[in-house]
Amino acid sequence: DADVTQTPRNRITKTGKRIMLECSQTKGHDRMYWYRQDPGLGLRLIYYSFDVKDINKGEISDGYSVSRQAQAKFSLSLESAIPNQTALYFCATSDPLKRTGGTGELFFGEGSRLTVL
Amino acid sequence: QQQVKQSPQSLIVQKGGISIINCAYENTAFDYFPWYQQFPGKGPALLIAIRPDVSEKKEGRFTISFNKSAKQFSLHIMDSQPGDSATYFCAASSPGGTSYGKLTFGQGTILTVHP
Numbered sequence: 541d542a543d544v545t546q547t548p549r550n551r552i553t554k555t556g557k558r559i560m561l562e563c564s565q566t567k568g569h570d571r572m573y574w575y576r577q578d579p580g581l582g583l584r585l586i587y588y589s590f591d592v593k594d595i596n597k598g599e600i601s602d603g604y605s606v607s608r609q610a611q612a613k614f615s616l617s618l619e620s621a622i623p624n625q626t627a628l629y630f631c632a633t634s635d636p637l638k639r640t641g642g643t644g645e646l647f648f649g650e651g652s653r654l655t656v657l
Numbered sequence: 658q659q660q661v662k663q664s665p666q667s668l669i670v671q672k673g674g675i676s677i678i679n680c681a682y683e684n685t686a687f688d689y690f691p692w693y694q695q696f697p698g699k700g701p702a703l704l705i706a707i708r709p710d711v712s713e714k715k716e717g718r719f720t721i722s723f724n725k726s727a728k729q730f731s732l733h734i735m736d737s738q739p740g741d742s743a744t745y746f747c748a749a750s751s752p753g754g755t756s757y758g759k760l761t762f763g764q765g766t767i768l769t770v771h772p
Contacts, residue, residue, distance in 0.1 A: 544700070573759075575762075579765075580666065580764055580765075581764060582661075582663070582746055582762040582763050582764040582765045583701070583746060583748075583760075583762040583765075584762070585759065585760070585761075588759060598759075630700050630701070632700070644689065644750075645691075645703045645706075646693075646701075646703065646760065648700025648701050648702065649700050650698065650699055650700050651698075651699075651700055
């Protein structure tokens with residue numbers, strides 16, 4: 541089984557609909573992230589959470605919200621989806637470099653492809 | 658604004674050739690520079706990383722060259738193989754009481770290695 545699992549893997553929806561993308565991890569990492577991938581733009585950070593009670597906006601958080609339900613679960617919501625939110629979304633986890641001796645490496649899920657019509 | 662600029666956007670190389678991907682950054686506070694490799698249908702995975710206290714790091718056929726004064730770093734893939742065909746992302750992060758997980762990524766390079 542994958543260490544970082546994203547659901548759904550593919551979703552087609554209509555403008556104005558509410559969408560939730562879910563992420564769960566078995567790596568035991570405190571830190572979780574949501575990135576968005578667009579061709580030619582690379583990966584851009586939407587939100588990140590360093591523990592259950594700590595949630596922070598990334599560079600493109602407008603139109604998105606998140607919920608950290610538990611250490612292992614981090615969900616991304618689009619309250620009212622719009623076509624320019626059509627993208628590939630990635631959840632990732634990391635182990636802090638200094639605090640626990642981790643490498644700081646990001647571990648990504650396999651992505652959720654969202655199409656907003 | 659794009660704090661990490663990556664080029665080229667796509668690259669075609671013959672098997673056995675050298676693939677070179679370049680990145681430039683603006684934020685002088687960046688002090689960790691990883692490269693991620695992404696195969697179709699998969700999430701990116703860490704390939705190799707460097708910190709600015711060294712100018713080069715080599716792992717097998719993959720080498721990062723780092724030029725701190727020019728604020729540039731590059732990935733060299735020696736003896737490129739068809740299995741190296743993937744999208745490559747450079748990235749950078751800075752400290753500040755946190756770890757290196759909060760990365761700023763480049764735009765990505767689609768590498769195709771022809772047999």
